[in-house]
Amino acid sequence: MVGASREELVSVPVLGPEWQKSELHELSRRGKSAVRKEKRQRIWREWTRDQRGVCGVTWLTRKMLVIILSCMVVGTALVLFFTIPRPPSYSFYVSQPFTVNNSTVQFARTPANFSFTGNLNILADTTSSYLPLQYSDISVQLYHLTTNKQIATGNYGKNKVKKGNQEPVSIPVQFSYSAPNATDTTWNDIYSACGHMWTGTVRPPLRLRLVLTSNIVGLVTKPETSTQISDVTCPFELSSNSV
Incomplete structure (x- = not known):
């Protein structure tokens, strides 16, 4: 009697998409540091071009910050001019x-x-x-x-x-x-x-x-x-x- 042969079904995990070399690099410690550095550089460039505000404040651009600081300096100088006593x-x-x-x-x-x-x-x-x-x-x-x-x-x-x-x-x-x-x-x-x-x-x-x-x-x-x-x-x- 010929024995009936039975094929065994082997489950093979489905292969996902292959990882790119650049993606693997980004997952490394050095890659993460490079990503953060690039992000900081991008933010700095956007701020210097008046495209981004400071500390998440959209209107506090570089130009506006310069105006505010200048007004503060002038105001402080005026206050000191009138309040600092002068020797008689x-x-x-x-x-x-x-x-x-x-x-x-x-x-x-x-x-x-x-x-x-x-x-x-x-x-x-x-x-x-x-x-x-x-x-x-x-x-x-x-x-x-x-x-x-x-x-x-x-x-x-x-x-x-x-x-x-x-x-x-x-x-x-x-x-x-x-x-x-x-x-x-x-x-x-x-x-x-x-x-x-x-x-x-x-x-x-x-x-x-x-x-x-x-x-x-x-x-x-x-x-x-x-x-x-x-x-x-x-x-x-x-x-x-x-x-």
């Missing part, structure tokens, strides 16, 4: 740059010294500033004009000066000086300028140099002003029985 210029009261508390006046010959307190009266010209000036500190030093020796110091402390043509500022000052004897030029000049006015006596004027340092809120630097105070009459008169 200073001048003295012509008639009375100093006022002195007479009860504090002390002079001695041996050792030669003097001390007294008072106020330095100046005018601050703030017309160059568009806002009031806020001082955190104003310090002053007074020197004898001829010998250049310091004879007084003062401090204004925190204060505000409104914007105006010439705003008065009165700074408390402490005069203090000592020397070995009365032949010292600095002591002798101050004593002569403030001495008792006997009949026929002509007192010489005070000749001083002022150094004023301003610490203004909003300014990094501390502007310093130096000026001479010449031909100023001493604001007090020593008694007839003074040293």
Whole structure:
């Protein structure tokens, strides 16, 4: 008996489309990196041609971004121009740059010294500033004009000066000086300028140099002003029985 032969059916998977070499390359790590790089280059070219916006904002093209940044720069410059304080210029009261508390006046010959307190009266010209000036500190030093020796110091402390043509500022000052004897030029000049006015006596004027340092809120630097105070009459008169 002839055995019946039976063919076995073998299932073969259906073949898909063949992969291109370029497609296989794109699946690799290097290929993916190249694709991302090409995408970035394409986006950059489109943005430089004003065909694409920034960060997904379609209207924020390169041209529009340049306009916005330019407006911001101009706006910032205008704000700084009007808000940054400008150091004022200073001048003295012509008639009375100093006022002195007479009860504090002390002079001695041996050792030669003097001390007294008072106020330095100046005018601050703030017309160059568009806002009031806020001082955190104003310090002053007074020197004898001829010998250049310091004879007084003062401090204004925190204060505000409104914007105006010439705003008065009165700074408390402490005069203090000592020397070995009365032949010292600095002591002798101050004593002569403030001495008792006997009949026929002509007192010489005070000749001083002022150094004023301003610490203004909003300014990094501390502007310093130096000026001479010449031909100023001493604001007090020593008694007839003074040293």
